[in-house]
Amino acid sequence: MDAPATGPNTLGSLYDRYGSTAYNLALTITNDAAAAERIVTASFTATWREFAPDVSAARAGAFLTQLMKTVRAGALAARKPNQAAFSPPTARAVSSVAVAESLSKLPEPQLQVLALAYFGGLQVTDIAARLQWPVRHVNVNLKAALGALRHLLSILPGRAAQ
Amino acid sequence: MSHEQWSGSAAAYALGALDADERAAFEQHLTTCATCRAEADELRETAAMLAHAAPTREVPPAALRERVLREAREVRPITSAASVARRRAPIVPWLAAAASLTLAVLAWSQLRSERTQSAQLAAALDSARLGIAARDSMVAAFLGPEVHVVSLSPPPTGEKPSMRVFWNHTRNIFIVTAFNVPPAPAGKTYQLWAIRNGKQPLSMGTFNTDASGQATAIIAVGNDITQGGFIDLCALTLEPSGGSPQPTEQPRLVGSWRHTD
Numbered sequence: 001m002d003a004p005a006t007g008p009n010t011l012g013s014l015y016d017r018y019g020s021t022a023y024n025l026a027l028t029i030t031n032d033a034a035a036a037e038r039i040v041t042a043s044f045t046a047t048w049r050e051f052a053p054d055v056s057a058a059r060a061g062a063f064l065t066q067l068m069k070t071v072r073a074g075a076l077a078a079r080k081p082n083q084a085a086f087s088p089p090t091a092r093a094v095s096s097v098a099v100a101e102s103l104s105k106l107p108e109p110q111l112q113v114l115a116l117a118y119f120g121g122l123q124v125t126d127i128a129a130r131l132q133w134p135v136r137h138v139n140v141n142l143k144a145a146l147g148a149l150r151h152l153l154s155i156l157p158g159r160a161a162q
Numbered sequence: 163m164s165h166e167q168w169s170g171s172a173a174a175y176a177l178g179a180l181d182a183d184e185r186a187a188f189e190q191h192l193t194t195c196a197t198c199r200a201e202a203d204e205l206r207e208t209a210a211m212l213a214h215a216a217p218t219r220e221v222p223p224a225a226l227r228e229r230v231l232r233e234a235r236e237v238r239p240i241t242s243a244a245s246v247a248r249r250r251a252p253i254v255p256w257l258a259a260a261a262s263l264t265l266a267v268l269a270w271s272q273l274r275s276e277r278t279q280s281a282q283l284a285a286a287l288d289s290a291r292l293g294i295a296a297r298d299s300m301v302a303a304f305l306g307p308e309v310h311v312v313s314l315s316p317p318p319t320g321e322k323p324s325m326r327v328f329w330n331h332t333r334n335i336f337i338v339t340a341f342n343v344p345p346a347p348a349g350k351t352y353q354l355w356a357i358r359n360g361k362q363p364l365s366m367g368t369f370n371t372d373a374s375g376q377a378t379a380i381i382a383v384g385n386d387i388t389q390g391g392f393i394d395l396c397a398l399t400l401e402p403s404g405g406s407p408q409p410t411e412q413p414r415l416v417g418s419w420r421h422t423d
Contacts, residue, residue, distance in 0.1 A: 025216040040222070041226070045230065048234050098214075099211055099212070099215050123174075139171060142174050143174075146173045147173075
C-alpha cells in the first residue's frame with residue numbers, strides 16, 4: 001500500500017507498507033515465527049514512539065531505516081545459540097524487485113560477504129575465518145558490495161520501498 | 163592508521179560487522195573525520211535496504227497488525243526488539259525509569275476510577291503522557307550503537323556517590339544520572355567536565371541533585387564538546403552557581419568513557 005505523497009503517516013499505514021518486510025527479515029534470521037512476531041511488535045512500537053507524531057512522507061525513509069535496524073538487532077539477539085549454520089538467501093528469492101535486481105548484478109563473493117554480515121550477523125573476522133580470506137579482503141568486498149548496491153539502487157527505477 | 167585504512171572499515175561498520183574494539187576506534191575516528199562520517203551514513207542507509215533481500219517466506223499473521231497497533235497505544239515503557247529478545251537480561255539501569263513510569267500509570271488508573279474527578283483525570287492523563295513521552299525520548303536516546311557511557315566513581319576512600327553519563331553523539335546530548343550525590347549547598351552547583359588528554363577541561367554543563375541525592379538531566383552540548391575528538395575522561399566538581407570557566411577544585415568523581423555494548 002502506498003503512502004500519501006504528503007502529510008503524516010499513521011502507524012497502520014506504515015505497518016501496511018513495511019510489516020511484511022520486517023516480519024520476513026526477523027523470520028529469516030531467527031527461523032522462529034513466534035520470535036519474529038514479538039520482534040516486529042517491539043520494533044514497530046519502539047520506532048513509532050521515537051518518530052511519532054511526525055512521520056511525514058519525508059521521514060518515512062528514516063523510519064524504515066531505524067525500523068529495519070531494530071528488527072535486525074532484535075532478531076540477531078534472539079537467535080538460538082545452537083541454530084543451524086546460516087544459509088544466505090539467494091538473489092532470486094527476495095521481496096523487493098529493485099533490491100533483487102541490484103543484488104543479481106553483484107559478483108558472488110560480494111553477495112556472500114554481504115549476506116554473512118547482514119543476515120548472519122557475523123563480524124569481519126568471523127567471515128574471514130569462514131571463507132578463509134584475509135580480513136582486508138573481506139573489508140574490500142563488503143565496501144565494494146555496498147557501494148555498488150547504493151549506485152544500482154540510485155539508478156534503477158522503482159527504488160525499493162522508500 | 164591512514165584515512166584510506168579507516169575508510170576501508172566503513173562498510174563493515176555500517177553492517178555492524180566490527181568487533182567492539184574496532185567499532186570504538188572507528189567511532190573515535192568519525193568524531194574527527196567528516197568524510198568518513200558522511201560515507202558511513204550513506205553506507206548505513208544502503209545496508210538498511212538489505213532488509214528487502216529477505217526471502218518472503220510467509221505472510222505475517224493477520225493478528226500481528228492489530229497487536230502492533232494495540233501495543234503502540236498502550237502506556238508502558240519503550241521496549242526495543244533487542245531487549246524483548248533478551249527479556250531475562252539484567253535491566254538494572256532501566257529500573258529507575260521503569261519505576262517512574264509504573265507510578266505514573268498507577269496514578270492514572272486510580273484517578274480514572276474516581277469518575278467524579280473527570281477534569282482532574284484529564285489533566286493527570288495529559289501530564290502522564292507528557293512525562294512518558296519525555297521518558298520515552300530519553301530512553302530512545304540510550305539505544306543504539308552511537309551511545310557511549312561513562313561511570314563516575316569517587317576516590318578509593320569514598321564509596322557511595324555514583325553517576326553515569328550517557329553520550330549520544332549523533333544527537334549531541336548527554337544524559338546524566340546521579341545517585342547519592344548530596345544536593346549542592348546554597349550558591350553552589352555541580353558541573354561536569356569533558357577532558358581530552360593534554361587539553362584543558364571543557365564545561366559540559368551544570369545540574370543539581372534533589373534532596374535524596376538523585377538527578378536525571380539531559381544536557382545538550384555544543385560543537386566544541388562533540389567535534390573536538392574523542393573525550394577521554396568525564397569529571398564532576400562543585401562550583402559557584404552558574405558554573406565556572408575552569409574547575410576550581412579537584413574532581414569529586416571521575417570516569418573514562420566506554421561503549422554501552
